[in-house]
Every structure is written in structure tokens, then in C-alpha cells.
Amino acid sequence: MRTDLCERLGIDVPIVGFSPSEHVVAAISRAGGLGVLGCVRFNDADELDRVLTWLDTELDGRPYGVDIVMPGRVPTEGTPADLGRLIPDGHREFVERTLLRLGVPPLGVDESRRAGVLGWLHSVARTHVEVALTHGPRLIANALGPPPPDVIAQAKSHGLVVAALAGRADHARSHLAGGVDIVVAQGYEAGGHTGEIGSMVLVPEVVDAVGPDVPVLAAGGIGSGRQIAAALALGARGVWMGSVWLGTAEYQSTPALRDALLQAGSSDTVRTRIYTGKPARLLRNRWTSAWEDPEAPKTLPMPLQNLLVSPAHDRLMESGDPSVVPMPVGQIVGRMNAVRPVAEVMSELVTEADETLARLAKL
Amino acid sequence: MRTDLCERLGIDVPIVGFSPSEHVVAAISRAGGLGVLGCVRFNDADELDRVLTWLDTELDGRPYGVDIVMPGRVPTEGTPADLGRLIPDGHREFVERTLLRLGVPPLGVDESRRAGVLGWLHSVARTHVEVALTHGPRLIANALGPPPPDVIAQAKSHGLVVAALAGRADHARSHLAGGVDIVVAQGYEAGGHTGEIGSMVLVPEVVDAVGPDVPVLAAGGIGSGRQIAAALALGARGVWMGSVWLGTAEYQSTPALRDALLQAGSSDTVRTRIYTGKPARLLRNRWTSAWEDPEAPKTLPMPLQNLLVSPAHDRLMESGDPSVVPMPVGQIVGRMNAVRPVAEVMSELVTEADETLARLAKL
Structure with missing residues (x-):
């Protein structure tokens, strides 16, 4: 071929x-x-x-x-600090409340120094x-x-x-x-x-x-x-x-992410704006469902939405819970059933x- | 092949x-x-x-x-009459108000005798x-x-x-x-x-x-x-x-439907419950958009939703307006650019x- x-x-x-x-x-x-x-x-x-x-x-x-x-x-x-001022308090409160409800612990001292993803x-x-x-x-x-x-x-x-x-x-x-x-x-x-x-x-x-x-x-x-x-x-x-x-x-994954990917079927993704502010397909799980709640706030435009959720992403990833990993992945995830080189x-x-x-x- | x-x-x-x-x-x-x-x-x-x-x-x-x-x-x-009683007044009022707003006239006397689609x-x-x-x-x-x-x-x-x-x-x-x-x-x-x-x-x-x-x-x-x-x-x-x-x-279409199909691109469809109560892909137009309004009611379960909208479908079809035809069609509609045998x-x-x-x- x-x-x-x-x-x-x-x-x-x-x-x-x-x-x-x-x-x-x-x-x-x-x-x-x-x-x-x-x-x-x-x-x-x-x-x-x-x-x-x-x-x-x-x-x-x-x-x-x-x-x-x-x-x-x-x-x-702008700098993350400048942009941060554009994020409404209600949004930050929703994220914090949701993490609490999902049982996602705060990060340790070392981990919390991360800057979030600035590549956007x-x-x-x-x-x-x-x-x-x-x-x-x-x-x-x-x-x-x-x-x-x-x-x-x-x-x-x-x-x-x-x-x-x-x-x-x-x-x-x-x-x-x-x-x-x-x-x-x-x-x-x-x-x-x-x-x-x-x-x-x-x-x-x-x-x-x-x-x-x-x-x-x-x-x-x-x-x-x-x-x-x-x-x-x-x-x-x-x-x-x-x-x-x-x-x-070769992909250096966490055990939680790996489990989530191996378990997911082709129906277990959702196209949503919660990751960056633009529609993106993610693993469907308790984190994405929380944003579908009628009381969830509307997502923010790029790059604010990602700045808002980046610290949460770190916490969700570190939690070790496969049911909350924030992960972009396509419908083909249903075909991923074993880890191979x-x-x-x-x-x-x-x-x-x-x-x-x-x-x-x-x- | x-x-x-x-x-x-x-x-x-x-x-x-x-x-x-x-x-x-x-x-x-x-x-x-x-x-x-x-x-x-x-x-x-x-x-x-x-x-x-x-x-x-x-x-x-x-x-x-x-x-x-x-x-x-x-x-x-049940009979359409029995089932009709299960449709909330607010839904009927929304449909009527929407048809008025879209400029869709009522049917003539002969046309209004139709029973709607009962095949569901x-x-x-x-x-x-x-x-x-x-x-x-x-x-x-x-x-x-x-x-x-x-x-x-x-x-x-x-x-x-x-x-x-x-x-x-x-x-x-x-x-x-x-x-x-x-x-x-x-x-x-x-x-x-x-x-x-x-x-x-x-x-x-x-x-x-x-x-x-x-x-x-x-x-x-x-x-x-x-x-x-x-x-x-x-x-x-x-x-x-x-x-x-x-x-x-060979498909006996109305001029409005034909125009709508020939003009539509692959982005001009929407997956919605408004046709039957189950998700179905339709031409995206002023009729489907009306149901996306924050003030639109939630769709009803099958078969009530179709009973609700069937008389409206007749009116929308008869109106001769390509921008309101209620029509199930796939994304391939973008490839339909000429009428052929x-x-x-x-x-x-x-x-x-x-x-x-x-x-x-x-x-």
C-alpha cells in the first residue's frame, strides 16, 4: 500500500x-x-x-x-494572570463544587505549582x-x-x-x-x-x-x-x-487513563466545548456529564475555558479514578482493547x- | 462489483x-x-x-x-383522538405561534382533512x-x-x-x-x-x-x-x-422540497427529536431552528411528537417555502445538486x- x-x-x-x-x-x-x-x-x-x-x-x-x-x-x-480575571467567579465555583462532588482530592504542594496548558x-x-x-x-x-x-x-x-x-x-x-x-x-x-x-x-x-x-x-x-x-x-x-x-x-499514560481507554466503547465519547471552548470530542464520563447538568454554567470562549479547567484537569488526572479522566479521544476508542507497542x-x-x-x- | x-x-x-x-x-x-x-x-x-x-x-x-x-x-x-389528549396545550400553542411567525398559511378546506401520519x-x-x-x-x-x-x-x-x-x-x-x-x-x-x-x-x-x-x-x-x-x-x-x-x-417532490434539497450542503442538516420524539436527522432550516429556541418546549415521546407536528408538516410542505420544509435527509444531501433519473x-x-x-x- x-x-x-x-x-x-x-x-x-x-x-x-x-x-x-x-x-x-x-x-x-x-x-x-x-x-x-x-x-x-x-x-x-x-x-x-x-x-x-x-x-x-x-x-x-x-x-x-x-x-x-x-x-x-x-x-x-495576555498572561494567565490577566486572562484569569476574565473568568467569572461562578464558573470557578462550579468547577470547585463539581470536583468536590466527584470525590476528586486537591493536588499536593509540588503538583499545584503547574501553570496549566498555555499552548492554546x-x-x-x-x-x-x-x-x-x-x-x-x-x-x-x-x-x-x-x-x-x-x-x-x-x-x-x-x-x-x-x-x-x-x-x-x-x-x-x-x-x-x-x-x-x-x-x-x-x-x-x-x-x-x-x-x-x-x-x-x-x-x-x-x-x-x-x-x-x-x-x-x-x-x-x-x-x-x-x-x-x-x-x-x-x-x-x-x-x-x-x-x-x-x-x-510507548504512550506514558496513567493507570486510570489506560483503564478508561481500554474500557470505553465507541458510544462512550461526547462532543463538547468544556475542554477548550471549541467543540472537541472527549471520553464521556462523570466529569463531562457534570457539565450537561441544567445548573452547569455555559462554557467560556477559547482560551478562557481551558485556563478555567486546566487546574481541574490536573486534579482529575491525579485522582487515579478512571471515571473522571479528562481526555480527548475519538469514537475509535471502542477498538482499543489492549496495550501494544x-x-x-x-x-x-x-x-x-x-x-x-x-x-x-x-x- | x-x-x-x-x-x-x-x-x-x-x-x-x-x-x-x-x-x-x-x-x-x-x-x-x-x-x-x-x-x-x-x-x-x-x-x-x-x-x-x-x-x-x-x-x-x-x-x-x-x-x-x-x-x-x-x-x-390509541386512536389519534385519544392520543391527542395527551399532547399539552402549550405544545400546540408553540407550534401554532411558530407557524405564524414563519409566515406559513393555514391549509385549504380540502387539505385540512388529512389525518397525519399514523404509520408510527x-x-x-x-x-x-x-x-x-x-x-x-x-x-x-x-x-x-x-x-x-x-x-x-x-x-x-x-x-x-x-x-x-x-x-x-x-x-x-x-x-x-x-x-x-x-x-x-x-x-x-x-x-x-x-x-x-x-x-x-x-x-x-x-x-x-x-x-x-x-x-x-x-x-x-x-x-x-x-x-x-x-x-x-x-x-x-x-x-x-x-x-x-x-x-x-421519479420522486414526486414539491418544487420547494426540491429546491431545498438541491441548495443544501452537507452542514445543512441537524439531528433532532422534533420529527418523531426519537433523534432523527432533518434538513436544518427555520422550522428546526425554531425548536432550538430557549423558549421552545421539550419534544414529546413517540408517537405523540409526530401527532403534534403532522398537521404542521402539511402546512409547511404546502407553504411552498424551501426554508421551512420538514424533511428527513442525511449529510449526503450536499452531493445532491441536480435532478436525475x-x-x-x-x-x-x-x-x-x-x-x-x-x-x-x-x-
């Missing part, structure tokens, strides 16, 4: 794998795919610098990518770009539409391929107009920020919208070789997978995709 | 097409697929009898099917079964899970294949246990009653749940040959398509599916 995407990115199989873990990213690229490092978790540019140095060494010329979260328009900006801030995302360009990524992707024009220009002058996620055909067309090279058509099934159109409908719609010269990757609902073959049938030149790597041995997952994906193509050839 | 479903149903191509129109059904079967007649619109058993007599003659031995709406559990039953009533659905069994359908399907056990037994004693729709793998397993022969895995993208799991995730999940001996049809988001090929890649033995026929020449649509589906399989064979 090869497509022209393989030549374009210098990879063996048209599987692009997104993960916040450099260990997962390295393993995907070593297995012949393209690992893409999610950068939103890096509050400190020096830490990203160290991780990319490690990846450059580890992969020794094999390609990888970086994914940076840059909203199309520059949103409310535009200024922080820009430092990610600056750092990434001093390293060797082959691709830069933006999870929130097209990167700003100067970032695209800068990335291209460094020889990078620019990718952007799109949940609608008109977004894909405007990405192209902005200079994006590869469109990731991300369907409703996907984990994290996601739109309302299912992959079965969205992928061919985006393929037709961008025309034959622009590679489209299918994202959302891809977790097996049959689904990769289906994506290729729909006209995608490859797939973008995220959720499936959360269940791999990335290499084994990749090998199975390729084998099943090849078998599926062989089966289809006989019809 | 042939699968073992073709032998099983005596058809040339594994395309099953659902329509409330006998003209569409006949054209699908004549083109080598299996047309399935939606029976919910027949308040009068004699009318269904006449239509099936026409189909038997018209198709002269070519197979067709019938789709009957039978809830798994017998719901609130269990007793009416049973008469549909009785009538259908005196004719020659090859397949009987139930849109709301497995048919009642005695209906399955009766249908099988008449040599019919029994199909049931499922939006989750556990539902598919219980259908099998109830004696269903074919499972229609219907994804989130679908029009009408639909679940929350996208086709990309649902189809292989159902295929794995029912095992290799049970044919699965993919429904939801199928409107092109690429999507048929993708469904086959996911392990389906064929497809079940509904929305796409609404845009054919069924035979042309079928031919294009098969050609594109074959081309897709040939393209995949080269990877």
Missing part, C-alpha cells in the same frame, strides 16, 4: 500519526509512517527544543512532523514555530485551520510541507488559498476539536473541493487497516490517526489494509 | 435503496438493485395493497422489499405487515430495531429475508439473537432516525460483532461509488441508501464503484 504521499513525505506507508508523546512519534516514524508531535503541551520553549533535539538524533534523518495550535484569528491574549495561547504557539524551524521536521500542521500567512511563508522557506485540518469543504478551499500543501479532512468521529460532518461524507467532499493535485489525509474514525482502505477508497492519499496511539506501550499496531494496520485491498480486488 | 448479497437477494449489484415512493423503488429494482418501499406513509392498508399490486406487476418477478416502522416495545397506543402507530404497522405478506416482497426491514418475534416468524414462513437497522454493535447482536438475517449498520450521517456513531467506526464494529455469516449493509453517508467501495472496504456486503433518491426524477444515478454509482475498486487494485 503506497500512494504519492509516500514520495512527497519520504515515508514507506501513508500513515501519519499524531501524538503529544515524542516516544510514540519516534516509533511511528521508525515503522515507516510519519510521526507528528503535538506541541500544545509545551509551556516552555526550551523543553520543546530539547524534545526535538532528541527526535532529530533518535530518527537520524527519518522524517517527522510537528503540530501547533494556532487559531486563524488572534484571540484574547497564540504567543506561545509562535514560540513553538520558532523552535521547530531550528530543527528538522518535514511537516508542520495546524490543528485549527491554516497557519497565519507569515508562518506558512517561513515554513516553506525552510522546505517544510504545510498541513492544516479542515472539518468542512469550504474551510479546505480557504486553506488552499492560504498556501497549505496538504489538507487533513477531519470527520465528526475524531477526538479533540472536531466538526459535525462524518468522515464518510467529508473525505470525498474535501477531495473534490481541493482537486487532484492536493493530497488529502482522512482523519476521524481511522483505527484499523479496513478503515485505511476505506479512506483510500474515498479518495484520500493517506490517513491521519491520533486516538489509537493513546493505547500504545507502536510497531505492532503499525504492522497490523498495514497488513489489514493490504488484505482489504486484496479482498476488494476480487469483487 | 458483486458480493454474496447479490445471490442472497437475487440482485445484480449490492445496492439497496429505500424510498417512500413506489416509482423510485421500481426504478431501483429495474436497475439491478433492491428497491425497498417505506410503508410508514400508508395510513390506509388498502392503499398499500394497491401500491404493492402495482409493484408486483411492474417488476414482474424482480425482487423488492418493504420497510415497516415497528418499535421494539409496543408504545402508547404499532397497530397500523401490523396491518402493513399483514398486507405485505399477501404480496411478493423479497425482504422486510424494520427501521426501529428487530421486528417483533411473531412478525419475524411469519415473514420467514413466507420465505422473506428479514433486515433490521442498528446504530450500535450491541443492538446488532440482539437483532441476530431475535432472528434477523441482515443487519443494516446505520451511521450518524444518515437521514431520519439515527444514532451517534459515524459510519467509518460503526460499520466494521457491526461486521465484527455479527461475524462472517451475517451480511451487513452500510447506511449513512452513502451517495457515490467511492462511498460504496469504502463501505465494502469496511466489511459491508452492500449498501443501504435512502437520501439520494429524494433528488431523482434513478437509472442514471444507479449507473453512475456502479461505474464509480468499479473505477474505485480498479484504482485501489493498483496501490
